[in-house]
Amino acid sequence: MIAPGTAPAADRLRPPERVAVVDLDAIRSNVRRFVRVAAPARLMAVVKADAYGHGAVPVATAALEAGASWLGVAHIEEALALRAAGIDAPLLAWLHTPQSDFAGAIAAGIDLGSAGWELGPIAAVAVEQGQVARVHLKIDTGLGRNGSPAADWDALLSAAMAHQAAGRIRVVGVFSHLAVADEPDRPETDEQLAAFREFVALAERAGAAVEVRHLANTPATLTRPDTHFDLVRVGLGLYGLSPFAGTAPSALGLRPAMTLTSLVAQCKDVPAGQGVSYGLSYRTMGPSALGLIPLGYADGIPRIATGGPVRVNGVTYPVVGRIAMDQMVIDLGEAGLVASGRSATGAEAVLFGPGDDGEPSVDEWAAAAGTNNYEIVTRVSPRVQRRYLNAFPGAGDIRRQMTLESSTAVEDGPTARAARPA
16 A cells, blocks of 8 residues: 555656756855855855755755855745754844744744844844844945945944843844945945945944854855955855856856756647747748747746757757746757657756756856846746755765655765656
8 A cells, every 4th residue: 555645656766847956066066165265254155045946955954064154044934944954053044024033033043134123023032032132233335225224323233232231132243245246347346345344343343242244245255355254155156156247157166056957748840930839929930840848937937038948869949939837849940850750759858957968057048038047046946846966975864864855856976867868
């Protein structure tokens, strides 16, 4: 008898129809690269948004194994999920609303960012719990998003020091975020750095015993050692993607971690003038073959990304016509696989990968969609199964192994990818 809700063994071994394969050895390699670059500053691995679509728990575990000292997320609920998975590393959550679970965060030993209004609720909850909340004050040095305005910094420091003197909170960090570090020649980074130094000095004069000052993001970590301070926050670079336009990850010593694939669902010959997808914005120039790829905007593929590359049987084809909710179409050409007697149905379709086998890149899809590489990987939806390569270097921890296996497929070793259909 098969237990209710348990798939037969053959089904569990069947290759998925849509899969994002994440190589955790690539994550570890990238972390080690940033640890070396940032030293003596420590590394915060930013794993918000489910680790940019790669899987927060597996990525956080791999990052800590490779030398990351901290983890960073936007929301408390993301931090609590990491704690629930057994991850006890230093952890910061920085973006809150009046409904945020400050009580859960303080109880779980999560550091909290504050730009002003959050101090009162955080202090009140800390008093209720009989604990001292650890707080990082955020100053807006020019990005114009979250962070205390410069004019309010003195008032924020005064309130924070009053709460600290009363034993409600302890200010352990000061941080900010850079606006244009991915454009190294722009002067605004120098201006933000100078402002940050000034605001940190004001905090220290007010009585804050700051443990960590943090400003640098991925591009600044790579190009601006003067922004490193005590801690750097690396997001995009963890996943092996370049923050600089026109610069390949390999030029930065990074390895893209995610490969997104599906299987060709249908392949058919069509006549000249055949319209493709909604609006019939594309028509075949002559007799051709069309391949149907079962990925669409419900899977996170941008609807606007017509022209995005798909590699089938060693040849890269552009997506033609409008990308739909569940599917997209590639034009295999007059000498297409059907016309030549070799149907592509069931063949692997690679949207992007690390490039080792000539796969298209995340950056090519970003260009097709008119967006950045961050968005392409982050928006890959939960409908696309995640599989992990090299999840357990060495013996590993059985509890972590069970956590991973309960929610996703885990494959260990460098040959795991070869099990996918060719």
